[in-house]
Amino acid sequence: MNLIKFSSPGYKNGNFNPKKMQIKSAEFVVSNTNVDKCPKDRLPEYAFIGRSNVGKSSLINMLMQRKHLAKTSGRPGKTQLINHFIINKNWYLVDLPGYGYARVSKSNKKVFQKFITQYFKNRQQLVLAFVLIDSRLEPQKIDLEFMEWLSENQIPFSIIFTKSDKLKPNALKRNIDAYSIKMLESWEEMPHYFVSSSSKGTGRDGLLNYIADVNLQVNDL
Numbered sequence: 495m496n497l498i499k500f501s502s503p504g505y506k507n508g509n510f511n512p513k514k515m516q517i518k519s520a521e522f523v524v525s526n527t528n529v530d531k532c533p534k535d536r537l538p539e540y541a542f543i544g545r546s547n548v549g550k551s552s553l554i555n556m557l558m559q560r561k562h563l564a565k566t567s568g569r570p571g572k573t574q575l576i577n578h579f580i581i582n583k584n585w586y587l588v589d590l591p592g593y594g595y596a597r598v599s600k601s602n603k604k605v606f607q608k609f610i611t612q613y614f615k616n617r618q619q620l621v622l623a624f625v626l627i628d629s630r631l632e633p634q635k636i637d638l639e640f641m642e643w644l645s646e647n648q649i650p651f652s653i654i655f656t657k658s659d660k661l662k663p664n665a666l667k668r669n670i671d672a673y674s675i676k677m678l679e680s681w682e683e684m685p686h687y688f689v690s691s692s693s694k695g696t697g698r699d700g701l702l703n704y705i706a707d708v709n710l711q712v713n714d715l
């Protein structure tokens with residue numbers, strides 16, 4: 495399977511980039527379940543998705559340095575909408591529902607999957623998805639399948655290993671190595687990845703600078 499990715503020379507896993515993105519503004523724009531009702535302007539957008547409780551809302555708030563931009567909640571599956579936020583008036587951050595929660599009924603799950611599927615398949619402005627993965631866990635089938643689906647649909651993505659503060663550095667490295675080994679069973683290379691901690695701010699500069707970088711490479715939306 496071939497991985498599609500955006501990267502620039504000299505850049506690897508967030509370690510090097512002289513530019514720095516400052517967050518000057520971050521505003522909620524719209525929530526909906528219909529890709530046709532998403533904002534019509536041609537700005538690049540980045541989707542954040544992962545299993546419920548992976549730390550998505552916390553990460554978004556950490557990136558934007560806003561306490562309550564995205565709702566954080568202990569209760570999985572509460573926010574089942576496509577949420578658009580406009581950042582610095584020149585790109586969109588899209589907060590997507592968490593997948594794989596157990597408490598939602600089957601019929602509800604179907605609807606959820608359909609509009610997410612449509613979002614990914616039809617949203618021309620989507621330049622990259624960030625797939626959030628809990629750094630404490632061994633590779634989960636649902637995440638691996640979701641990334642394969644993205645690849646089959648030619649949607650570029652990067653991984654973010656979340657909650658890295660909850661592990662000692664050795665254990666973190668071990669888990670990411672295990673993840674790489676697992677992914678290399680079906681992928682030609684390990685996708686581009688970041689490590690984050692919302693409580694410590696880890697990964698913020700790397701992620702924002704990466705987005706700034708990709709924004710510069712995007713044209714023809």
Ligand SMILES: Nc1nc2c(ncn2[C@@H]2O[C@H](COP(=O)(O)OP(=O)(O)O)[C@@H](O)[C@H]2O)c(=O)[nH]1
Nearest residue numbers: 546547548549550551552566567657691692693
């Ligand atoms: N220690 C630690 N806890 C986190 C981190 N990110 C999220 N959490 C906790 O994990 C739980 C789920 O976080 P939340 O952001 O609501 O996850 P979401 O369901 O993916 O949006 C909350 O109790 C958060 O406080 C992190 O980086 N470090």
Ligand SMILES: [Mg+2]
Nearest residue numbers: 551565566567
């Ligand atoms: Mg959330």
